[in-house]
Amino acid sequence: MQIMQTRRRFLAGAAMAGAAGIVGLPESLHAEPPLETTTVRLPRWVGGAYCWAGAYIAGELMRADGFTDIRYVEADKSVDQSEWIARGETDFSVNFPPNQIASIDAGVPIKVLTGLHSGCLELIAKESIRSVTDLRGKRVGVDGFNNSRHVWLSLMSAYVGLDPVNDIQWVLTEDVKPTELFVQGKIDAFLGTPPQPQELRAKKIGHTILNNAVDRPWSQYFCCMISATTDYVNRYPVATKRVLRSILKAADLCVSDPERVAQQVVDRDFVPSYDYALQTLKDIRYDRWRDFDPEDSLRFYTLRMQETGMIKSSPQQIIANGTDWRFLDELKRELKT
Template sequence: MSETEPHPSSRDAALSRRRLLRAGMSAAAALPFGFAASAGRAWGPGPGAPFDPGPLCAPAAATEAATGALRPIKLAWNATAICTAAAPVAKERGIFARHGLDVEFVNFGGSTEALLEAIATGKADAGIGMALRWLKPMEQGFDVKITAGLHGGCLRLLAAKAANITDIASLKGKTIAISDQASPAKNFFGLLLSDAGVDPEREVEWRQYPADLLNLAVEKGEAQALADADPRTWIWLKDPRLTEVATNLTGIYATRSCCVVAVRGSLVRNDRAVAGALTRAVLEGGHRVQTDPADAAAIFANYGGKGSVEDLAAMLRSQTHQHRPVGADLKREIALYGDELKRVNVLRKTTDTAKFAERVYADVLS
């Protein structure tokens, strides 16, 4: 042995230390993002952080998946709403199965209130829908828990160029076409009107039409503007006679989630591991929507989504699928929406929105 060659025992010790270091680094890489900072949180988004939907240990549902047993789950969604694309992506790309779930979709096209009722009454186990539609029924006691935010941006307010509506304030005295009087679009743009000093109940008229005919109401002059969701509004914006006045990413709402994941209350209480696995899977689906919107658009199109794959992908890129709040971040957003909905007389003035957010949110990820 040369004088410069390390002794075998020293070499073995060094190798052992390197193996231990590598093992420690691998274990650290396996930890979900945010675990070191908050041991009670299985996953949390952060600026520039890589997405890691997995918990420290595989949930019970995922353990069952390894043995071939998948847990049947019914997920309610609106198959006409492009913003719910995380669900079919999670199904078609095997994400649900990897989380131990055999997911059956229950379609409630056009009515998120009916979708929420289906979850509350046990016809579905969970669903994806709009917070601004669900918070009022949840205030009234629906046994449904919000477990994650999914993205922001899918509502648009369009106006006839001929009406010279250049901003929210210039809607004063105008008629806005909507699909129904409790729609998320009405609730949200009512908030913007209030912020702009326009009374959304007395100084504008909300006129109801069938959802697919809102643009015709503006074209005929029966309304000067319309408020609805993608994909309709994105497609209507191609009409050179229409202009976009605002979206639900306007101003302070740019960092808010509009669509949320909600789970049947009894499932959260009785099978929290499954509720957590479902929430993680949908969040992972949302991450794939963000990173590959073209693939998500192609999948959604196969489920009957309106518009070309190119249009659908452009819609997804315009939305904030990187914004998927959970925990304290999501509870803060719920409380803010609650305060704002009180201001436009959707929620009761007496509702304590901090307590309300605490009650309707369930942490199933820690």
């Protein structure tokens, strides 16, 4: 695992000035309590995660907010972030609610702090498959069992009455990209994350049978949420709030100026393609952190996971043991538009 320091000039300082001007910075940092630490570690995937743009550009806002040591910890996508934060390799995590719920259920000391956005998952299938119920007996590609895609697909199939264990032919994609297997006709469907759906749409291959940006009930809940280690939250509450403030301001910037954000994440080598970055920012909903109740999302997914036997904890236990909404409540008041 590598650590990438954000010490490089942010487009020679010009882009940062523009970003700060758009989202706004605190009127007076010394009107707030001093930071207990000026260091924070955030996740970064090798090859980039297009839907993490809000967390990627937040680093420079954190620097303007008093942080001097902002690290992006880089690891391969085969390792889920829940493992990074459980091992203490990052202070914050951007992850799917089911992954965070599983961690809380297992006793990992994290606190979910806010939802970030919805709409970064699309279930891609061949033309003859028109709905999730049509996946019965079909070959569905996953890159591992009990990981993000397998869990999501299990929850989605169980929700419409399928038995995820017996009704679906799971195909391990292993080191091959699911898009390649799909194009080759070796799998009938897979759950795509950016830029996979965008790539296939450009080639007019397959179609989307479920998009969690628009299809209920999934569109009514966050698909990515922000968590932090319990230790960081307890030891550094001022720093925790400022990190969260920077991420939420960056989310607002993703909505108000997606072109600028897309260019910044490419120029800073977080992702390789401007076109896919821009399309992703236009497809997913970064505006929903203000409107959705993150507790509702955790309750919904916890119930679905209980129904499929993935976890033992109740929604009340997950919320009581693994959440801290005080920073979000304060920031919603402070960042009113």
